Amino acid sequence: MSILEAEGITKHFGGLTALSGIGFHVDQGEILGLIGPNGAGKTTLFGLISAALPPDRGVIRFKGEVITGLKPHQVCRRGVARTFQSVKVFPNMSVLANVMVGSFFGRPNTVSAAAAEGESVELLEFVGLSAFAAIPARDLTLANQKMLEVARALATAPELLLLDELMAGLNPTEIGLAMDLVTRIRDRGITVFMIEHVMKAIMCVCERIMVLHHGEKIAEGTPKEIAASKTVVEVYLGESAYA
Amino acid sequence: MKHKPRLPQGLLTTGSITLTVLVLFATLPGYASIYTVILLAAIFMYIVLTLSWSIFSGPTGYISLASAAFLGTGIYTSAIFGKMLPLPVVVGIGGLASFCLALLAGALTLRLKGIYFSMFTFGLVELIKHLMLWFEINLTGTRGRFVIVVDHITVYYVMLVLLALTILTAYAIRRSKFGLALQSIGEQEEAAAHTGVNVTLVKVSAFAISAFFVGATGAIMATRWTYIDPYIAFNYLFSFMPVLMAIFGGMGQLYGPIMGATVFAYLEEILITRFPYFYMLFFGIILIVSVLYLPNGLAGLIQGWQKRVWGARYVHP
The missing domain is CATH 3.40.50.300 (P-loop containing nucleotide triphosphate hydrolases)
Structure with a gap:
């Protein structure tokens, strides 16, 4: 199908x-x-x-x-979620907050703050960024910024x-x-x-x-x-x- | 936006300080001179203008120069309805009128980016000023209007309530999902849209909320001027002052714009009374120095001190 x-x-x-x-x-x-x-x-x-x-x-x-x-x-x-050819993370927001934007706004239903945070933490682990949750996204390497974009896209439950x-x-x-x-x-x-x-x-x-x-x-x-x-x-x- | 809940103790301290300050201000007219009351009402006005401006322009980075248009709309509401309706209603209508104007202007123009948006908002002030001028001359046959006079203490209390509401709203937005959406728009608008943020709705509503407080302020402060015409009501000064005050105070923290507006407004008062002929010159010098040496405003300066005294880990990013 x-x-x-x-x-x-x-x-x-x-x-x-x-x-x-x-x-x-x-x-x-x-x-x-x-x-x-x-x-x-x-x-x-x-x-x-x-x-x-x-x-x-x-x-x-x-x-x-x-x-x-x-x-x-x-x-x-x-x-339908996407990532970008030239990375477009939210540079001054924490890595975790980047992903939470996806959980909060990318779904048809409303998500509580606790649920959004829980899922975002899980997704950061999934893409291997757990250690960087609290730092601003601009401080990640290019490869990690790309991984962050993937986590953010996945947070919208695509x-x-x-x-x-x-x-x-x-x-x-x-x-x-x-x-x-x-x-x-x-x-x-x-x-x-x-x-x-x-x-x-x-x-x-x-x-x-x-x-x-x-x-x-x-x-x-x-x-x-x-x-x-x-x-x-x-x-x-x-x-x-x-x- | 902080995702970890703050310590209840910290919240308690902040809450009790705020309450004490509020009680202090609420009882102030009982013992302070009338000059102090008038000065404080003016300072409150500048804080509301600056803080409302920073509700929208702070996180999104869309520099709005429309404050004068919203203030003027409030002023005219007061001039038109002041004699017919009770004061709280007039203030409410002033806020709502500006709110609606911002909704309309925002829906039309928030697709413009950067400097183009600023230019439009600047044009909006001029447009409404001349529309009002045309309306007054051709339809009402006057040029200016008299505004109903309200005593200084009442003006003070209305401004105090507006100030409290503005601070509360700004604080609530900063800590909410809505605030996160605004910030994501400022950081990377395209990515925000593709991550599910309804960018147009978020921008337009934040713009309108910030305009509400400016309009309400115009409606109450108009009673001070007693006579207004479109040139007085739609004065560009009120478009630029909030921007300058917010930059001077620093936009990263909630207290930045508050502090910037307070210091700026007080400075203006001192300079205008002591050095009436040179005050603009002094003002300009202070502004240049602060832009050159305080890139993050007064709030940045304070954070710098905090870092030096307590170490970096006690300072919020």
């Missing part, structure tokens, strides 16, 4: 076509990867799903209901999590931890849709991969199929991927 479906998604920025007539679906409980060269329209697509931007044409359905035309906070409360380049800028150890985290998130029953440039990560973690190029979907399939696809190799992976 698909949790997210999109048809004919088109977005222009002035004369530039960022996305032209994209259609896709995300299945419940899977980890779907989104790859493509810079400027392919990946982040724009995430922006459209999370309602940061309105599409020019096309419809997006989440659990069968149309979510295009909603405001960002409404999409979040329906159960059913679908959009991860925008979670592993960009991380070192190999941190990438390993992040890959493990993505799998653990899926094991909590949360569907994951992730943009990633780190090929090792995307090939190992994702069940399915979608490839964008110049605003068009050029391929879709299992990691094996994508690695073998001639078009994908030409526009994105490069010859060395044959090896």
